[in-house]
Amino acid sequence: MLPKDAGDGESLEVAMGPHHPSTHGVFRMDVVLDGERVVKLKPVFGYLHRNHEKIAEGTTYLAAMPYTDRLDYFCSLTNNWAYALAVEKLAGLQVPERAEYIRVITAELTRLQNHACLIGFLAQDMGASGTPLMYAFREREKILDLFEALSGARMMCNYMRFGGCRCDLPDGWLTQAQTVVAEFPRFIDEFENFLTGNEILMSRTQGIGRMSRELAINAGITGPLLRAAGVDYDLRKVDKYGIYDRFQFRVPLGDHGDTFDRYMIRILEMRESVKILEQALPKIPAGPIVDPKTKLRGFRPKAGEAYGRIEAPKGELGFYLISDGGPNPYRYRVRPPSLINLTVLEDICLGQMIADVVVILGSVDIVLGEVDR
Amino acid sequence: METLEQIKSRITHALPGARIEIIPNDSPAGQRSLLVDADHGAAIAQFLRDDPELRLDYCSNATGVDWPEAVVKTKIKKQVIVEGVEKEIEETLETLRSGCLETVYHLYSMAKKHGPVILRLRTENRSDKNHLPSLTPVWRSCEFQEREIFDLYGIVFDGHPDLRRILMWEGFVDHPMRKDYVGPDDYDYEPTPHDDVLEKTKQHQAAEVKA
Amino acid sequence: MTIEKPKMDEGLRNELQKQGVFTTTLEGIYNWGRQNSVWPLQFGLACCAIEMIAASMARYDLARFGAEVFRPSPRQADLMIVAGTVTKKMAPQVVRLYNQMPEPKYVIAMGACAISGGPFKQGYNVLKGIDRYIPVDVHIPGCPPRPEALLHAFMTLQKKIENQPLTGANRPRHLQADAPSEFPVPKFGVHDLEPPSNPTVWQSPKMVRA
Numbered sequence: 001m002l003p004k005d006a007g008d009g010e011s012l013e014v015a016m017g018p019h020h021p022s023t024h025g026v027f028r029m030d031v032v033l034d035g036e037r038v039v040k041l042k043p044v045f046g047y048l049h050r051n052h053e054k055i056a057e058g059t060t061y062l063a064a065m066p067y068t069d070r071l072d073y074f075c076s077l078t079n080n081w082a083y084a085l086a087v088e089k090l091a092g093l094q095v096p097e098r099a100e101y102i103r104v105i106t107a108e109l110t111r112l113q114n115h116a117c118l119i120g121f122l123a124q125d126m127g128a129s130g131t132p133l134m135y136a137f138r139e140r141e142k143i144l145d146l147f148e149a150l151s152g153a154r155m156m157c158n159y160m161r162f163g164g165c166r167c168d169l170p171d172g173w174l175t176q177a178q179t180v181v182a183e184f185p186r187f188i189d190e191f192e193n194f195l196t197g198n199e200i201l202m203s204r205t206q207g208i209g210r211m212s213r214e215l216a217i218n219a220g221i222t223g224p225l226l227r228a229a230g231v232d233y234d235l236r237k238v239d240k241y242g243i244y245d246r247f248q249f250r251v252p253l254g255d256h257g258d259t260f261d262r263y264m265i266r267i268l269e270m271r272e273s274v275k276i277l278e279q280a281l282p283k284i285p286a287g288p289i290v291d292p293k294t295k296l297r298g299f300r301p302k303a304g305e306a307y308g309r310i311e312a313p314k315g316e317l318g319f320y321l322i323s324d325g326g327p328n329p330y331r332y333r334v335r336p337p338s339l340i341n342l343t344v345l346e347d348i349c350l351g352q353m354i355a356d357v358v359v360i361l362g363s364v365d366i367v368l369g370e371v372d373r
Numbered sequence: 374m375e376t377l378e379q380i381k382s383r384i385t386h387a388l389p390g391a392r393i394e395i396i397p398n399d400s401p402a403g404q405r406s407l408l409v410d411a412d413h414g415a416a417i418a419q420f421l422r423d424d425p426e427l428r429l430d431y432c433s434n435a436t437g438v439d440w441p442e443a444v445v446k447t448k449i450k451k452q453v454i455v456e457g458v459e460k461e462i463e464e465t466l467e468t469l470r471s472g473c474l475e476t477v478y479h480l481y482s483m484a485k486k487h488g489p490v491i492l493r494l495r496t497e498n499r500s501d502k503n504h505l506p507s508l509t510p511v512w513r514s515c516e517f518q519e520r521e522i523f524d525l526y527g528i529v530f531d532g533h534p535d536l537r538r539i540l541m542w543e544g545f546v547d548h549p550m551r552k553d554y555v556g557p558d559d560y561d562y563e564p565t566p567h568d569d570v571l572e573k574t575k576q577h578q579a580a581e582v583k584a
Numbered sequence: 585m586t587i588e589k590p591k592m593d594e595g596l597r598n599e600l601q602k603q604g605v606f607t608t609t610l611e612g613i614y615n616w617g618r619q620n621s622v623w624p625l626q627f628g629l630a631c632c633a634i635e636m637i638a639a640s641m642a643r644y645d646l647a648r649f650g651a652e653v654f655r656p657s658p659r660q661a662d663l664m665i666v667a668g669t670v671t672k673k674m675a676p677q678v679v680r681l682y683n684q685m686p687e688p689k690y691v692i693a694m695g696a697c698a699i700s701g702g703p704f705k706q707g708y709n710v711l712k713g714i715d716r717y718i719p720v721d722v723h724i725p726g727c728p729p730r731p732e733a734l735l736h737a738f739m740t741l742q743k744k745i746e747n748q749p750l751t752g753a754n755r756p757r758h759l760q761a762d763a764p765s766e767f768p769v770p771k772f773g774v775h776d777l778e779p780p781s782n783p784t785v786w787q788s789p790k791m792v793r794a
Contacts, residue, residue, distance in 0.1 A: 018674060018677055019627060019658075019677060019681055020656075021626050021656040025628060025629070025630070025633065026628075026629055026630075026674055026677075045517075045539050045540055046538075046539060046540035046541060046542070046671075046673050046709075047671060047673050047674040047677070048629065048630055048668075048669065048671060048674070049540040049541070049671055049673065049709050050630075050669050050671060050704040050707050050709065050710055051549070051704065051706075051707030051708055051709055051710060052704075052707075053550065054549060054550060054707065054708065055704065055706055055707055058569070058706070066703070067703065070630075070631055070703070073630070073631035073634060074634065089400075089401065089402040090400050090401070090402055091400070091401065092400070092401025092402075133637075133641070134641050134642050137637070137638060137641040137642065137643075138641070138642050138643070140638075141638070141641075141643050154635075154730065155631065155634065155635065155728060156631070156727060156728070215513075217430050217431055217483050218430065218512060218513050218514070219512075219513040219514050219516075220431060220432055220433060220512065220513070220514020220515075221514075222433075231483060233483045233486070238486050301400065302399055302400050302401075303399055303400070304398045304399045304400025304401075304402065305398055305400060305402065305404065305406075306400055306402035306404060307402075307404060307434065307479050307489060307491070309433065316433060318433060318434050318479070320434055320436055320477070320479070322438065323400065331436070331438050333434070333436040335433060335434040335436075335479075339517055339518075340514050340517065340518070342517070343513055343514060343516055343517055344513070368630065369630055369631060372540060372671075540673075540709075541673070541709065542673050542772045543772075544772055544773075544774060545772070545774065545775070546774045546775065547775060549708045549709075554708070556708040557708060557775050557776035557780070559712055559776070559780055561788040562712070562788045562789055569706075570706065
């Protein structure tokens with residue numbers, strides 16, 4: 001691991017992880033330091049490799065749905081949606097209007113809580129121990145209450161089905177959701193008041209971990225990271241999957257591609273998500289929530305393949321399915337945004353201080369369930 | 374975006390000798406793909422990325438697929454004259470499909486916001502001739518994904534900068550995503566076995582009795 | 585577990601208390617102190633770790649039980665909450681972390697995965713329960729368990745600590761000079777971990793089937 005010219009007694013090899021308070025789970029980085037500067041960094045994966053793909057290939061299409069919850073365990077509803085979208089493409093199913101609205105609403109709520117918690121963890125990595133994270137989790141609990149009322153589970157919702165959703169909204173859910181959404185901008189303001197102009201946050205993030213546009217595109221970086229580097233690519237606008245073409249919202253873009261831009265993009269995306277929710281909640285139509293043609297039991301799509309992708313809070317989440325006409329997928333593949341966003345971790349950390357590696361990793365926003373699957 | 378036929382003819386024009394086949398897709402998704410030969414794989418990828426019309430600058434997904442040797446049944450319709458009357462009958466053809474490992478790349482364009490173009494490469498067999506060109510020099514997003522394919526499927530990527538196991542530990546010998554992989558026998562305690570697990574538990578118990 | 589404790593006369597104790605004299609046993613005050621300052625290791629493996637964090641946040645407030653001090657270093661921790669799927673690649677590290685914790689130490693297996701492998705049981709890289717390598721004090725089912733369930737597990741552990749006698753054959757491991765405090769770390773094999781379980785800690789329960 002040490003470079004060949006090591007041996008002068010100045011290079012230091014540090015294994016950060018798999019147990020390390022800053023790695024957000026069981027992620028490991030083998031770092032070579034020259035003083036406090038990073039000269040080499042190799043990520044090591046696999047400590048949470050739970051064989052999601054192998055298990056899903058051995059079970060039916062529907063039975064893989066609860067496993068998708070456990071990919072990126074902050075955002076189970078967007079994972080459900082990505083998988084449902086891929087299967088709908090594979091089997092040619094249509095989604096009723098009401099279900100499309102529910103999907104947009106739950107996905108944007110998921111984005112709100114993911115970004116809020118991410119900023120909490122990022123601030124924790126910078127040494128703001130506890131307080132911002134506690135504020136973020138306070139808001140997260142409100143959104144989790146909505147998910148629990150909707151699906152019965154706080155985190156593992158297992159809510160979407162091929163061609164729609166599992167069950168209809170409970171009574172009073174929309175009013176409750178409207179209250180949560182109406183109160184959310186106040187929380188973002190409060191958060192920004194504490195953090196955005198904060199001198200420590202600015203000096204720890206501005207100019208740190210810069211990523212160029214060209215590198216970001218070539219390395220397949222997606223999501224807020226890509227947009228922080230100034231590339232206008234949001235699948236909600238590009239693919240217009242679901243009914244995202246009906247809502248007015250903007251795609252915030254960064255300029256410098258540094259950690260501060262990545263922080264700021266999340267704040268701005270939360271504001272845009274609130275806008276989408278404000279448009280979607282009052283307009284939700286009545287009607288069925290699942291395509292009546294969908295067969296839940298004995299579901300066997302025709303032989304063929306499909307790749308479906310959505311803009312998950314962490315980036316492009318795709319599912320690639322090959323069907324051989326049987327009850328279970330012949331090939332089931334998850335395109336994990338968290339793993340691919342780590343491709344350039346070494347490039348953006350080189351020459352930085354070891355303490356900044358922690359902050360850069362925090363701003364990449366990984367969840368190990370998805371990195372290792 | 375151009376159709377796959379147009380793309381194919383432009384590639385064969387630009388790279389004489391490249392063998393390209395369009396793989397149909399019967400599902401409603403209709404995403405057809407280009408099967409390209411391994412020798413020209415890297416050159417074709419380079420062409421697709423740099424071509425000003427296509428500009429496929431973003432490789433979203435790279436994945437492996439295992440196709441073991443299998444008997445494939447295809448139904449064809451035939452016109453036969455039976456007792457002077459023309460009839461249509463269905464005949465089932467059985468062909469032996471030779472085994473191979475396959476990589477699939479989903480390419481999009483961030484500049485032109487179109488896609489996907491799906492690229493497939495196949496190895497000659499599943500045992501010794503399992504080499505394919507690495508597309509990591511063209512798209513860096515393939516770096517970890519190709520390592521994952523190497524780890525789980527055992528495809529060796531020539532030209533990959535850092536080809537090591539990524540998910541399993543060093544020293545692990547199998548390729549667990551292959552269809553014929555036999556997992557470790559730790560079925561000693563299964564309180565509620567059923568289906569496959571019941572079979573495996575029975576095998577484990579039989580082995581235990583023998584020992 | 586019920587243990588006979590030497591009891592003081594209730595009336596006398598109440599009478600003394602009125603005078604401002606509190607009496608207790610050495611065992612009572614020792615265990616009272618231990619049970620109310622259990623410091624968990626800040627150690628998350630998967631989904632359950634998020635619920636563990638949620639339990640320590642404002643709404644559930646683990647601090648009420650004296651356990652909000654999550655220690656990043658195993659050397660300062662008393663409790664390991666195995667929160668999430670233990671994969672075979674991670675299992676040696678989990679055992680090593682457990683070995684590095686000083687006695688007395690306790691383990692909560694949080695969630696279905698840590699207990700038995702849970703939904704991922706059939707995976708080739710998933711360990712079917714951390715109790716194959718280290719002794720577990722409290723199991724909480726759930727996928728993931730709610731923060732309330734973690735609080736319940738915590739109170740169960742506190743009761744367990746409260747009832748531990750300091751002397752006699754049932755005294756806890758850290759008071760027995762010859763009891764093991766470290767457990768062998770499994771090695772990576774070519775197909776699986778070696779050994780697949782630690783027989784001194786775990787034996788496969790005998791299943792009777794028709």
